[in-house]
Structures are given as structure tokens and as C-alpha cells.
Amino acid sequence: MNKDKALEELFLAQKPQFDDSEAFMESLNKRLDAVEYIKQHQEATIRRYKMALVAAFVVGIISGGITIVYMLSTPVRVPLFTFQVETGWLSWLANNSRLLTTTALSLLVTFGLISIVGNIQDIRRMRGEVGFRIN
Amino acid sequence: MTREGFIELVEQEQEALRGFLLYLCCGNKEEADDIAQDALVKAYLSSAGYQEKGRFRSWLFKIAHNTFLNHKASCRTTESIDEARTLISNTAADASFEHQDLYLALRTLPPKERSAITLFYLNGYNIKEIAAITEASEDAVKKQLSRGRDQLKEKLKL
Numbered sequence: 220m221n222k223d224k225a226l227e228e229l230f231l232a233q234k235p236q237f238d239d240s241e242a243f244m245e246s247l248n249k250r251l252d253a254v255e256y257i258k259q260h261q262e263a264t265i266r267r268y269k270m271a272l273v274a275a276f277v278v279g280i281i282s283g284g285i286t287i288v289y290m291l292s293t294p295v296r297v298p299l300f301t302f303q304v305e306t307g308w309l310s311w312l313a314n315n316s317r318l319l320t321t322t323a324l325s326l327l328v329t330f331g332l333i334s335i336v337g338n339i340q341d342i343r344r345m346r347g348e349v350g351f352r353i354n
Numbered sequence: 355m356t357r358e359g360f361i362e363l364v365e366q367e368q369e370a371l372r373g374f375l376l377y378l379c380c381g382n383k384e385e386a387d388d389i390a391q392d393a394l395v396k397a398y399l400s401s402a403g404y405q406e407k408g409r410f411r412s413w414l415f416k417i418a419h420n421t422f423l424n425h426k427a428s429c430r431t432t433e434s435i436d437e438a439r440t441l442i443s444n445t446a447a448d449a450s451f452e453h454q455d456l457y458l459a460l461r462t463l464p465p466k467e468r469s470a471i472t473l474f475y476l477n478g479y480n481i482k483e484i485a486a487i488t489e490a491s492e493d494a495v496k497k498q499l500s501r502g503r504d505q506l507k508e509k510l511k512l
Contacts, residue, residue: 220481220496220499220500222474222475223475223503223512225512226475226503226506226507226512227475229510229512230456230472230475230476231476234476235372235373235376235377236369237368237373240368240369243368243372243387243390244364244365244368246391247364247391247394247395248361250391250394250395251395254395254398254399258399
């Protein structure tokens, strides 16, 4: 496509000139300083999240392992825990100790998994914000 | 890309970028500079992924074009030249600019046509390059240029 001469001359004759380039660059540098600060803050938060993630994983593995080993090492017919006082409610707890412990452990594992998935999603989201897309 | 490297390249290109955006904003210097700053921050944050060696200006223009379109999408657009004439007298238009008619005529064009016309006539890009910057097909750019040129010539009585 050929250029329209009259339009081209009009555009070129009116090419804008800027006499405030230094002020513009100074303002840009200030914005970039602010962006760097936020970026560093977000990266520090991501590092903290990662540490929390590793800590939760290690604690979960150790406590889960100990509980499972303890459960497997005790005879099936023997309750996992007993109480000194014999009342109806406490007896029921002691008789169902194995089932209750398994349920509590399962809930703990589920909660741990949900937390880990949540943390991973947060880290991804923050990385996306730090990485910024062009459009 | 380091920050120093980025700043060095921007110092060379900022006038062309601001000029492009000044035309897209139809002479509103304050708005154009604000969009330019936003676009440059976005470019800085994306500079790690910048791979188009030697085509920094086109890459910046692409980001600036997208930032401008996003900005326009969040603002009310005006179509009629009469309304534009009223608006421009109230905005912080470039006071030193003597020929407001071109800005007023540009204001009547849709943002995409305005981009294509500005890139073609002011910045000297060819159709293929404009298509890459505006992420449109070459046919679409040709149509935008043709429609924009006819409309500008009519408004400016060229």
C-alpha cells in the first residue's frame, strides 16, 4: 500500500518534540524503584510460603509415621488409649480409640493436603503477579 | 536484561514512544505520558522474556499499543468530532502544538485505526510490522489504513 503524500507530510511536519525527557526518565526510575520494592517483598513472601510448605510436609510425614507405627505396634483388640475413670462416655471413647484415631489422622492429612495445595496456588498466583504479562 | 540496560534502551526510544502515544491520545500529553510510564513498567517486568534482539522499539510499541487499548476500554469513547472539539478544549492538550486539526480528526477514528495510521505515517512502519505490533492480520491492517486514510482526508479536507 502506497503512502498518501499529503498525509505523510502532515504527520512528519507535526512530529512531536519533547523537552522534558529528563523529568520523564526520573519519574520512570521512581516507578521502577517502587516496582522493585514490591517485587522483592513478594519474592520474600514466596520464600516464606515455601519454607512453611516444607515445614508442614516434614511435620506431617513425621507425626503421621509415628502414629501409624504406634497403631500397628499395638494389638488390634487392645485400645490405643484408656482412661483412669470408667464412665459410659469415656468407655465408648476407649473402645473406639482405633477408629477415632484413624479418623482424626485422616482429617489431619486432608487438612494438610488442602493447605499444601492452597499454598502452591498462592505461590503461582504471586509469581504471575511478579512476572506480569504484556497484555 | 539488567535495569541499567533497560534504562539505556528506553532513553533512546522514549521520544518515539511518547510521540506515538501522544497521537493515539489525540494530543493529550498527560494521558499519553501516563500510558507510556505504565507501558514501560510492564516492559521492564517482562524484559526477562525479551528475545526480539534488535527490535526493542517494535516490542515497546506492542506493549504500549496493548496498554493504550486497555486504557481506552476502561474509558468512555467519543465518536463525534463536535464532542471531541469540546473535550479537547477542556483537556490538558499539548498547548504548544499549533495544528490541533490533525488530533481532532484522529479522535474520530476508532483506536485500532488510529494506531495503524500513526504507525504507518508517523513511525514509518510497513504493513507487516504494523500487523505484528497490533497483533492483527495484514489484511485487517490494510483495511484499517484505507478506511483511516479516507476518513482523515475527508475531515482534514486534503
